[in-house]
Amino acid sequence: xxxxxxxxxxxxxxxxxxxxxxxxxxxxxxxxxxxxxxxxxxxxxxxxxxxxxxxxxxxxxxxxxxxxxxxxxxxxxxxxxxxxxxxxxxxxxxxxxxxxxxxxxxxxxxxxxxxxxxxxxxxxxxxxxxxxxxxxxxxxxxxxxxxxxxxxxxxxxxxxxxxxxxxxxxxxxxxxxxxxxxxxxxxxxxxxxxxxxxxxxxxxxxxxxxxxxxxxxxxxxxxxxxxxxxxxxxxxxxxxxxxxxxxxxxxxxxx
Numbered sequence: 001x002x003x004x005x006x007x008x009x010x011x012x013x014x015x016x017x018x019x020x021x022x023x024x025x026x027x028x029x030x031x032x033x034x035x036x037x038x039x040x041x042x043x044x045x046x047x048x049x050x051x052x053x054x055x056x057x058x059x060x061x062x063x064x065x066x067x068x069x070x071x072x073x074x075x076x077x078x079x080x081x082x083x084x085x086x087x088x089x090x091x092x093x094x095x096x097x098x099x100x101x102x103x104x105x106x107x108x109x110x111x112x113x114x115x116x117x118x119x120x121x122x123x124x125x126x127x128x129x130x131x132x133x134x135x136x137x138x139x140x141x142x143x144x145x146x147x148x149x150x151x152x153x154x155x156x157x158x159x160x161x162x163x164x165x166x167x168x169x170x171x172x173x174x175x176x177x178x179x180x181x182x183x184x185x186x187x188x189x190x191x192x193x194x195x196x197x198x199x200x201x202x203x204x205x206x207x208x209x210x211x212x213x214x215x216x217x218x219x220x221x222x223x224x225x226x227x228x229x230x231x232x233x234x235x236x237x238x239x240x241x242x243x244x245x246x247x248x249x250x251x252x253x254x255x
Contacts, residue, residue, distance in 0.1 A: 002207045004225075005165060005232040006252045007040040007126060008239030009066060009094060010047075019047045023054045025242035026061075031249040033060035039249055040064040040092045040126070041239075045080055048088045064092035064126070067100060070113040082114075082121040093118050094234070096128040096152060098169045108151030115152060119160055126234065127152055128213065129192075130169030137172075145188065146195050154199055161204050166192060167234040169213040180214045182223045182230075189229035218247030225255035 014022065023041065033039060042064035043051050052063045069079035085093060095118060096111045111127075118125050129148040131141040145168070153164060168188050173180035189210045197205035212224055213234035224230050232252050238244040 001036055002209045004037045004252050005209050006249050007234045009236050010043045013240055019043055023051055027058055029246040032253045037253050042066050042094055052089050062091045065090045066094050068093050070110045082117040082123055086121045092124045092126055094126045098130055098171045111152045119163055124163045126165045126167050128167045128169055130171050133172035142191050149195055158200050161200055165209045167211040167213045173214045182227055185212050185224055185230055186227035193229055218244055221248045221251035225251050
């Protein structure tokens with residue numbers, strides 16, 4: 001049975017005090033969660049130890065990180081290794097986010113190395129994929145996303161897929177004034193599941209959680225999460241306000 005997941009990506013926002021207050025507000029909101037309906041909170045690196053301590057009393061809420069480096073250790077000033085994240089009791093790490101691909105020029109080979117190191121250190125991976133506007137307008141989105149999955153994940157043995165969650169980001173629908181419909185989200189999620197099934201078999205495909213990462217908010221979360229292949233969301237801006245985030249969590253819990 002695959003998990004329903006709402007993952008909060010705070011990006012480069014919130015100081016330590018603001019982050020602690022947000023986690024407290026989420027805790028006080030008492031989201032209804034289970035082993036198969038969970039929340040992941042991925043704050044900036046400086047929050048990890050403090051946020052992790054806050055999450056100790058929160059059932060089915062897990063600590064995540066926004067990134068890790070593609071090398072195990074060494075002279076890489078400013079970077080964080082997968083082993084460091086593990087030592088901070090991080091459980092999940094986001095790899096291949098569209099902003100990392102675009103702003104920091106992370107290519108498929110680097111992302112595959114990151115995936116390998118994360119898994120080798122016992123972390124669960126939220127692997128991001130998604131197409132930009134030009135690709136969507138050319139109707140090449142299926143092939144584009146499939147190529148990202150092949151390059152970033154398909155070197156893995158089937159046993160590793162239990163620690164992989166996929167997040168689909170329609171980059172063309174983020175900050176462009178265009179909105180992805182629930183039908184478009186479902187179509188891509190179904191395609192991703194088919195691609196996984198062709199490589200790893202239908203059982204693995206059925207058990208892999210696929211999250212939607214395109215401006216999900218309380219007003220559209222229930223509709224999105226009602227789609228049969230949408231298993232939750234990777235939430236950016238709406239994760240910075242407790243009421244909005246809890247509204248999305250409630251939609252996931254009720255789906």
